[in-house]
Amino acid sequence: MNVHDLPTPLLVVDGAALDHNVTTMAAERPGRRLRPHVKAFKSTDLARHVQATGGHRSFCAATLRELEGLTDASVGDDLLLANETLEGDRLTRLVERADARITVAVDSPETVRTAAAAGASVLVDVDVGLPRCGCPPEEAGAIAELARSLGCDVRGVMGYEGHLVGVPDRTARASGVEEAMALLRVAAESVGGDVVSAGGTGTWDLHPWATEVQAGSYLLMDTHYDRLGLPFRLALSVETTVLSVSPERGTAVLDAGLKSFGMDHGNPQVPGWRVFFCSDEHTTILPPEGPAAGMTAAGTTGLPSVGDRVRMLPAHVDPTVAYHERMVVVDGEEVVDVWAVDLRNW
Amino acid sequence: MNVHDLPTPLLVVDGAALDHNVTTMAAERPGRRLRPHVKAFKSTDLARHVQATGGHRSFCAATLRELEGLTDASVGDDLLLANETLEGDRLTRLVERADARITVAVDSPETVRTAAAAGASVLVDVDVGLPRCGCPPEEAGAIAELARSLGCDVRGVMGYEGHLVGVPDRTARASGVEEAMALLRVAAESVGGDVVSAGGTGTWDLHPWATEVQAGSYLLMDTHYDRLGLPFRLALSVETTVLSVSPERGTAVLDAGLKSFGMDHGNPQVPGWRVFFCSDEHTTILPPEGPAAGMTAAGTTGLPSVGDRVRMLPAHVDPTVAYHERMVVVDGEEVVDVWAVDLRNW
Numbered sequence: 051m052n053v054h055d056l057p058t059p060l061l062v063v064d065g066a067a068l069d070h071n072v073t074t075m076a077a078e079r080p081g082r083r084l085r086p087h088v089k090a091f092k093s094t095d096l097a098r099h100v101q102a103t104g105g106h107r108s109f110c111a112a113t114l115r116e117l118e119g120l121t122d123a124s125v126g127d128d129l130l131l132a133n134e135t136l137e138g139d140r141l142t143r144l145v146e147r148a149d150a151r152i153t154v155a156v157d158s159p160e161t162v163r164t165a166a167a168a169g170a171s172v173l174v175d176v177d178v179g180l181p182r183c184g185c186p187p188e189e190a191g192a193i194a195e196l197a198r199s200l201g202c203d204v205r206g207v208m209g210y211e212g213h214l215v216g217v218p219d220r221t222a223r224a225s226g227v228e229e230a231m232a233l234l235r236v237a238a239e240s241v242g243g244d245v246v247s248a249g250g251t252g253t254w255d256l257h258p259w260a261t262e263v264q265a266g267s268y269l270l271m272d273t274h275y276d277r278l279g280l281p282f283r284l285a286l287s288v289e290t291t292v293l294s295v296s297p298e299r300g301t302a303v304l305d306a307g308l309k310s311f312g313m314d315h316g317n318p319q320v321p322g323w324r325v326f327f328c329s330d331e332h333t334t335i336l337p338p339e340g341p342a343a344g345m346t347a348a349g350t351t352g353l354p355s356v357g358d359r360v361r362m363l364p365a366h367v368d369p370t371v372a373y374h375e376r377m378v379v380v381d382g383e384e385v386v387d388v389w390a391v392d393l394r395n396w
Numbered sequence: 397m398n399v400h401d402l403p404t405p406l407l408v409v410d411g412a413a414l415d416h417n418v419t420t421m422a423a424e425r426p427g428r429r430l431r432p433h434v435k436a437f438k439s440t441d442l443a444r445h446v447q448a449t450g451g452h453r454s455f456c457a458a459t460l461r462e463l464e465g466l467t468d469a470s471v472g473d474d475l476l477l478a479n480e481t482l483e484g485d486r487l488t489r490l491v492e493r494a495d496a497r498i499t500v501a502v503d504s505p506e507t508v509r510t511a512a513a514a515g516a517s518v519l520v521d522v523d524v525g526l527p528r529c530g531c532p533p534e535e536a537g538a539i540a541e542l543a544r545s546l547g548c549d550v551r552g553v554m555g556y557e558g559h560l561v562g563v564p565d566r567t568a569r570a571s572g573v574e575e576a577m578a579l580l581r582v583a584a585e586s587v588g589g590d591v592v593s594a595g596g597t598g599t600w601d602l603h604p605w606a607t608e609v610q611a612g613s614y615l616l617m618d619t620h621y622d623r624l625g626l627p628f629r630l631a632l633s634v635e636t637t638v639l640s641v642s643p644e645r646g647t648a649v650l651d652a653g654l655k656s657f658g659m660d661h662g663n664p665q666v667p668g669w670r671v672f673f674c675s676d677e678h679t680t681i682l683p684p685e686g687p688a689a690g691m692t693a694a695g696t697t698g699l700p701s702v703g704d705r706v707r708m709l710p711a712h713v714d715p716t717v718a719y720h721e722r723m724v725v726v727d728g729e730e731v732v733d734v735w736a737v738d739l740r741n742w
Contacts, residue, residue, distance in 0.1 A: 181645055181647055293529060
């Protein structure tokens with residue numbers, strides 16, 4: 051099957067780029083030293099591929115739905131909800147039916163009690179500088195003590211330095227990670243256990259101390275992470291069809307827009323073109339040079355034709371994938387696999 | 397069922413606000429004078445409700461998937477793809493099985509040929525100032541002529557002034573619409589037919605000439621449209637759960653973020669709170685007053701508790717709904733209906 055024969059908009063994965071990313075990461079962080087984060091791709095098929103080709107069997111997730119999907123697809127043997135939950139009934143049912151070990155992050159008495167009642171193991175989630183979840187480092191010991199008193203297996207600590215993973219300068223990123231991990235070290239000493247879970251794609255190789263890194267975006271990548279000069283390749287694009295061309299304006303219109311791309315990191319890119327603007331189901335593009343946004347007669351030179359296929363590059367992989375129900379894996383133009391994005395919704 | 401007993405994040409529709417919006421619109425533009433746009437809510441259940449309570453039987457859509465869903469659910473008797481398509485096979489199958497009349501927008505010889513081969517009726521889509529699809533007004537006659545020569549029923553013209561629907565000042569909006577409709581009038585004269593389809597929620601009452609207005613956002617609304625002072629009420633929110641609270645920082649964390657909200661119009665709002673930032677599955681909020689983003693000891697005053705429910709208001713309804721698989725309709729806290737968002741994907 052040729053990818054051009056499928057309807058658009060369509061998530062397209064370059065299989066060779068994906069496998070380059072898998073092997074590059076696995077060489078630095080093999081096996082359980084990496085806990086691939088499924089929130090970045092929301093697909094048990096892709097998780098299974100990473101398990102088979104990268105050799106990782108620990109996964110983490112941001113939602114119970116993701117964890118349930120991995121469990122029901124029998125992917126991984128050590129599954130972490132790297133997030134807090136108060137959904138006791140669902141967590142209980144998950145722990146009961148899972149062959150894998152189920153661990154959840156906790157940062158409060160309420161989340162500890164939910165985990166304990168469900169019989170899940172826990173990591174104490176520590177605030178290492180990102181103003182989101184996580185307890186203060188000096189309170190981590192008390193959280194662990196409460197968890198143990200309720201019968202929980204306390205496996206260690208988790209601290210996500212999400213405020214640093216996108217810092218452009220590597221030296222600044224590295225020193226930021228050191229400061230963040232100094233906070234996590236304080237917590238780890240009082241919590242005990244043998245797991246220190248931290249990091250993300252932008253800091254994947256800056257964690258000599260963490261026992262495991264949580265990275266997911268490295269697999270498919272996006273233009274935002276691509277600015278950091280990481281060794282991972284852009285593997286994800288959205289294939290579109292040219293719906294309309296205006297020689298008078300010098301614009302063309304692609305059939306993917308705000309409902310195909312997470313927009314919080316800005317517009318997607320179209321190699322060789324400028325993106326003028328996105329609307330729900332369209333993106334208007336301009337040639338790289340010319341009269342531009344004033345739009346006085348850019349002329350026809352170089353415009354595509356109605357029906358042409360054009361690939362767009364997402365600025366932020368996670369909220370992009372979450373809009374789609376499938377991704378096709380290609381070798382050149384040939385479709386070699388179709389993977390369901392089956393971990394959407396909650 | 398109480399809405400607080402359902403998992404979050406959860407799309408919540410205030411049934412009374414929705415029905416206020418339906419009846420307000422239907423009073424001004426009854427029956428076929430309005431063509432509700434399903435792209436704003438992607439639900440055949442909601443479309444059926446609008447048909448029953450508003451009395452409209454013409455609908456429009458932005459994707460073939462939306463049109464197929466309306467057809468298979470037997471909602472509406474006059475369905476318009478207010479967009480171009482080159483998917484001839486799907487369109488042919490749709491026309492064959494539809495009880496409703498199927499019409500598509502065309503703006504080029506390629507899209508005319510697709511429609512003609514499928515046996516669809518057409519509206520000539522005219523560029524009235526939004527740099528997207530649509531032919532120049534002076535070329536509309538030739539497009540119509542081509543369509544008729546291929547056996548198409550040419551019903552009239554369509555022109556969407558999307559560059560104007562969000563203009564804050566009503567007078568400026570109105571004069572912009574007049575200019576746009578002057579362009580559409582030129583096209584209508586050469587095209588013929590009895591349909592002039594134009595407009596959107598922001599210009600819903602500025603179209604004395606158009607035979608039908610395409611509006612969809614008016615039903616659920618969002619904070620962006622709410623700034624215009626329209627008579628439509630905010631009917632849509634996303635119910636969330638407080639996952640984590642930091643008295644030290646003066647922040648709380650809600651369990652909905654970039655994968656629950658279209659972000660192109662900026663952050664969602666949380667009434668009574670400031671939104672600090674959104675990440676994939678979280679939004680960190682601050683009290684309305686206090687030390688704020690410096691985050692030095694804002695104190696505990698007024699922070700919610702872990703487990704509390706908080707409703708968030710989307711900035712842009714269309715790409716928000718497209719992330720969710722269902723919406724619940726409430727009367728106060730009581731769930732009175734559950735509607736599938738069944739028109740997602742393509």
